[in-house]
Amino acid sequence: MAPKHCGLCQDARAILKRPKTGQQICKDCFFYVFEEEVHNTITEAGLFRPGDRVAIGASGGKDSTVLAYVMKTLNERYNYGLELFLLSIDEGITGYRDDSLKTVKRNQVQYDMPLKILSYEELYGWTMDRIVSSIGKKNNCTFCGVFRRQALDRGACALKVDHIVTGHNADDIAETVLMNIMRGDIARLGRCTSICTQGEDTIRRSKPFKYAYEKEIVMYAYFKKLDYFSTECIYSPDAYRGHARSFLKDLEAARPSAIIDIIHSGEAFEVKEEIKAAQKTQRTCRRCGYMSSNELCKACTLLEGLERRLRETVISSLLDPPAARLADKMLVLISLIVTVLSRESKIICR
Amino acid sequence: MAATLNLKVEFGGGLELLFDNVRSHRIALPAHVPSSRVPDSGSRTPRPANITFLIHWLKDNLLKERAELFVENETVRPGILVLVNDTDWELEGEGDYELKSGDEIVFISTLHGG
Structure with missing residues (x-):
């Protein structure tokens, strides 16, 4: 096939077919339009x-x-005049997050930005490794997701920032729209396409890549030779999201505009006022003070479940016939004490 | 010995994990699709190797685990980007691109968390 010329500058050789528009563009024009679109967003x-x-x-x-x-x-x-920081959450997943954090530490130097790392261990007293050894691999993504959201807010608070930006891209958002439809989660469907969300007194959160296709993000990283980490989480897969994702990728293969079309559909949904009124109002969590729609926030509900499970293990092992080794009992007891103590040192941002 | 094409094949975005955790490979690919792979088309002229054939060859010869994460429906799994000499394969005819010696083919998975 003869080389194709860039549809924008009409000069250089095209290297990429844009999924959003079908346009064929050269490397320099690609960098330019990708950055400009994020700037416009x-x-x-x-x-x-x-x-x-x-x-x-x-x-x-x-x-x-x-x-x-x-x-x-x-x-x-x-000249946005922004002071930028990197904020990373260490979920405590050996062989996964410890490696990816090395990448973030290199980025700190490459991009000359201050970095703050906050761990589940210091916030909640539990690492994901320990959570998984307690509850198994099923549903562990729920814990991780709920904890991460709160952890980012607490980290932002420690950094005294006004705003958190995340790398959620168009594909992620289209996936979430599909998942919320399939789960009938009307409240989330209504807000999952917003570019910026803000709880009552929490920090603003936005997604500058809301309209950026994953394909273009990966191509941008490839052509700019950016240093990133790519390994599937060892505890993955969020099965439900996985299905939504493969479905979306199949749709994209048949019609690349599908992703932006689904986002558009999500944005066009409007939740009736009387439905909104019936939804629960925001309050603060009795245990940690984080915003919550129930007496206990999602993270504390999960933590209480983990702690209950741990207490039951301790009791049953202490009542165990003397065959159980004393050392084992001591270990369980110590882990309970550690968990309770580390809860006290939790960073609370109010 | 049958003619071969010398190619450089690279895997990125986590795909290298399926290929012995090696990112860059130099391979000698048969220059023509073996007749066993071509359904009886009535013609006896050998078909030149294209990317679709390369994908099958990689699956049979280089891939170490979980083939379903690489190949689906006779092509790469949706979400895997392919570059031919640093150009999006969608501009080069995708699987029908006819390979020549010295070509560099890159496969990048987009399916890993960001």
């Missing part, structure tokens, strides 16, 4: 004010690595 939604302190939720993966790079580029090019 940011300015149209009025995401930032000069002087804002903004934390980039950084996992070391492709999306957040590209986000950190692009945020730095745009902040300099358009």
